[in-house]
Amino acid sequence: MYKKILIPTDGSENSNKVIEQVVEMAEKSKLEILIINIVPNLNSLISFNLPEETYKIASAKQLKNSTEIIDQLKRKYRQSKALIRYKSLQGDPAFVICQEAKNEKIDEIIMAGRGFGKTKGILLGNISNRVVEHADCSVLIVR
Numbered sequence: 001m002y003k004k005i006l007i008p009t010d011g012s013e014n015s016n017k018v019i020e021q022v023v024e025m026a027e028k029s030k031l032e033i034l035i036i037n038i039v040p041n042l043n044s045l046i047s048f049n050l051p052e053e054t055y056k057i058a059s060a061k062q063l064k065n066s067t068e069i070i071d072q073l074k075r076k077y078r079q080s081k082a083l084i085r086y087k088s089l090q091g092d093p094a095f096v097i098c099q100e101a102k103n104e105k106i107d108e109i110i111m112a113g114r115g116f117g118k119t120k121g122i123l124l125g126n127i128s129n130r131v132v133e134h135a136d137c138s139v140l141i142v143r
Helices: 013-027 043-048 052-077 093-103 118-124 127-134
Strands: 004-009 032-039 083-090 108-112 138-142
Touching: 004 013, 004 093, 013 032, 013 052, 013 083, 013 108, 013 138, 032 052, 032 093, 052 083, 083 093, 093 108, 093 127, 108 127, 127 138
Parallel strands: 004 032, 004 108, 032 083, 108 138
Antiparallel strands: none
16 A cells, blocks of 8 residues: 655646545545645746746746645645645656655655646646656556
8 A cells, every 4th residue: 555645736627636536535544645836947938039037927927826726735635634745846847746756755646647738738748648657656647
């Protein structure tokens, strides 16, 4: 049986459904849950030759959004009997997910298959496929 579960979230409805299901399981067992939100690097936008100020504004907006996602989840699950930790991280999402799983000695990553919209999906690539390919632990993709 798995003991430590990592759930990456982008705040989407699909990600929230995954979190709800895992928290429900964790309340009945001794699972430890780590929920992370990742602020992607905006390096992929460099090729668009946008002004530096545009990058700063976009980064600030992403950081604020990440904080809001984590804060909403903390409020929602503050009464939960499950052991839940939260982190907001920055970097390439697939790399950060895999690295965090390794650093935290995670037994399984459970994530939504398509949380990102079309634009983010194009810019970031298929994160779930990259996590499945590179993670050192089991990965469950929920659709």
